[in-house]
């Protein structure tokens with residue numbers, strides 16, 4: 432390490448999310464989105480958007496799903512944004528070139544950098560995330576739970592059940 436704090440170290444507070452909780456939060460998101468749609472297609476921001484996109488598409492009966500593949504965090508440290516794969520021509524056409532009637536889905540917005548880049552690609556699309564931190568929140572049209580900027584969310588696909596020592600033995 433070069434002495435710089437990682438995003439997770441800056442965040443401090445941990446917010447672990449179980450599969451069950453995540454599924455319930457995605458279902459709650461679809462209740463809200465159902466009032467806004469219908470949508471021609473779902474665009475998942477990979478990789479974190481893949482799981483919520485599958486659940487949302489299933490609930491809303493959408494069968495056309497595309498991806499925009501963006502990487503910026505190496506584990507918990509944000510670098511430059513890299514678009515590894517853009518939106519397909521077919522999905523672009525469905526959204527009339529501006530994203531009208533398309534639903535962008537991601538697991539969360541943090542600084543908002545990823546969301547901003549995708550919004551620029553599809554300015555008229557609806558952008559939904561399950562979780563939002565204050566900096567990214569203005570970019571999102573619909574989300575379920577806001578956590579503070581100094582919280583790090585642990586998703587179920589990044590974690591595993593492990594032993595936790597008793598409090599009296601020094602567990603935090």
Ligand SMILES: O=P(O)(O)OC[C@H]1O[C@H](OP(=O)(O)OP(=O)(O)O)[C@H](O)[C@@H]1O
Pocket residue numbers: 476477478479480501502503504505509537538539540541542543544545546567
């Ligand atoms: O609002 P931001 O500060 O841009 O951060 C949010 C983005 O960061 C994470 O993706 P990441 O780049 O870690 O890739 P991944 O989805 O493949 O894990 C997350 O899934 C969001 O897409």
Ligand code: HPA
Pocket residue numbers: 504539541582583584585586
């Ligand atoms: O809080 C977070 N959790 C997981 N991945 C992330 N990518 C940006 N912020 C986060």
Ligand SMILES: [Mg+2]
Pocket residue numbers: 476477478479480501537545
């Ligand atoms: Mg992501």
